[in-house]
Amino acid sequence: MISFSCRLARERFVLDANFSIPGGCVALFGASGSGKTTIAKLIAGLERPDRGHIAIDGRVLVDTAAAIDVPVHKRRVGLVFQDGQLLPHLSVRQNLAYGRYFAPKDEPSVPPEAVIDLLGVGHLLDARPATLSGGERQRVAIGRALFAAPRVLVMDEPLASLDAERKLEILPFIERLRDELALPIVYVSHAVEEVARLATVVVRLSDGRVIAEGPPAEVFASALPGGGSDQLEAVSFLTGKYLRGIAEFGMTILSHPAGEITLPGRYGSGNAAVRIAVQASDVTLAIEKPHGLSVRTVLKGHVRTIAAGDGPSALATVELLGGDRISAYLTRLAIADLGLSEGREVYALVKSVSIDPRAVALLGSRPAQPGR
Template sequence: MLEVAVGHRFARDSAGFALDARFAAPTPGVTALFGPSGCGKSTTLAAIAGLLRPDSGRIVLEGDVLLDTARGVALPPERRRLGVVFQDARLFPHLSVAGNLRYGARRAPRDATGSSEEEVVALLGIGHLLSRRPRDLSGGERQRVALGRALLARPRLLLMDEPLASLDAARRAEVLPFLARLRDAARVPILYVTHALEEVDALADTLVLMEAGRVLAAGPVDGIAARPDLPLAARRDGGVLLPCTVAAHDAALGLTRLAFPGGALEVPLRGEPRGAAIRVRVRARDVSVATRRPEELSARNILSATVTRAAEVPGLPHEALVVLAVGPTTFLARVTRESLNRLGLEPGRSVWAIVKGAALALPSQEAGR
């Protein structure tokens, strides 16, 4: 478990940015610090890494105290055994890829366990790059090497500060699968700072939602995504993150059937095998609501649902979020206030939720858009 409670003010007058971040994250697993630019995500990460000494706070990793300002404890960065990957790869330009990796390995404690250099190279697909210098690598390749260097230091926790922010969409789509592979194979706990929702969808187990220096909510990512009271739901790409199982493929129709508790969705044909566990984001703006079962629609996903509540969309007084129960699974639908009132979408009302299959994008698809 990673326990964080830090407070810091960057200016001593009332206009200065103040950080008051408190959360606990399970380890192993990937915890995403998510929120708009300037909300305090990177500052929180810097405090955990020991790169910033906060005014007050306590940070504990798996029972070991890294920081306790009340007791005067503040371990220096090198004693915390944390790996850090920044937006820019920060590779040593005078060293080859192999030399950068060896630098990371030399920083590992003698008794530390973890993946070998061969395993890390294979995991990140960088074997063909070992003799190159950083200047000869693409942005995505540099980030994969930076990941490898951090891993070979055998960290107790890997801190990643928006590692894909400087990459274009194609390079992000290239690196995301390696990050997912890293999560599953290396078993190193990861704290991942991002403002990109597709990265949260692809990687995170736990979500810490931040705004203006404070933690608004923290918990399992699918639970946080389904809460209409949080600003996350009001985003244009907001909606529920649905854990699914690949139930069937129909190559003739070009469709894949994804089963979830309470129902199933049909999406454009996917490459995962039957039985694979995947997550799909069902955006609230892609869900329509009908009080009668519609016919002759292009949409194939017509789900029996019950309205459980309606909530305001912050800053948008003419829109509403309708919370729908499809069996035990929650969906969100974004509608106008006029539709909410005209259709009588009150708690307990039986309705039909309509979801276009083409609108359902898995993280690997969305990242390339």
């Protein structure tokens, strides 16, 4: 359990945020300047609130009313930053060992060999940071944080400085931390795809305040059609089961009660469950089952709600056969021309190439790396 209630006033910014959430991976999500990093620093002890209370699993780190402020080195918070911040004159082995200086002698921690295996850095132990790729440096930085036996891991936009390929390399390792170590993670990001894949709970921030809190499917589905950046943040979650792979084209087909979902890349095997996140701006609706299109994913359902703003856009939510819901941005003109209304049978179309591989996750098993 992570309990946070703090106020911090600066000259041009005021943080006044409250949330209390269970373990797992908690994503702090919002635009730049919304307060994500400030909350991470307050948890780690790098900032002090004007007033507030912070507790991790019942252990109080900050309580201004009771004059409690646990020092940084005693908070048991593992920190991972954008650039890794490895010590350049030390080898990977020595960088990892550096984290052990901060581990309590009398408390159990993850065995070093398990951390090295978990992050796949065994072959890098004698290398220096300058010879590592960006993804390798971040894996070592995560390992150093784990060697300190933290009670919570705070990751401040750990993938922001990496290219798309390196991001895909790191995401499965963070999933393993979440699933295999059961270590609470506070994950700071403004990337919808990363949060959709990793988070068990999302705390959405704007101007220093919490504006939404809950499971990713609920938080990201709550965006309303008002144009601007929000139009890219309405996200739906679909779960299908591995049906077959098409090796010659590098594709995976998932079965879903509403139809088949076609994914670029290779995901799963057997009867594995796969969850994908789909942005509403990548969904098209049809009132008849289409033919002769390049779109491969066609899912049957009925319109559940239509929410229209003041502008030309609207957000339609479709309940698919099987219970999943998918949202689509479309124009109010299209709604009128198609005669869309609540209860109308429709087909939701999703282009395979629009599905971001960062937002695809295997459920109930070790995550697979796309294309491997």
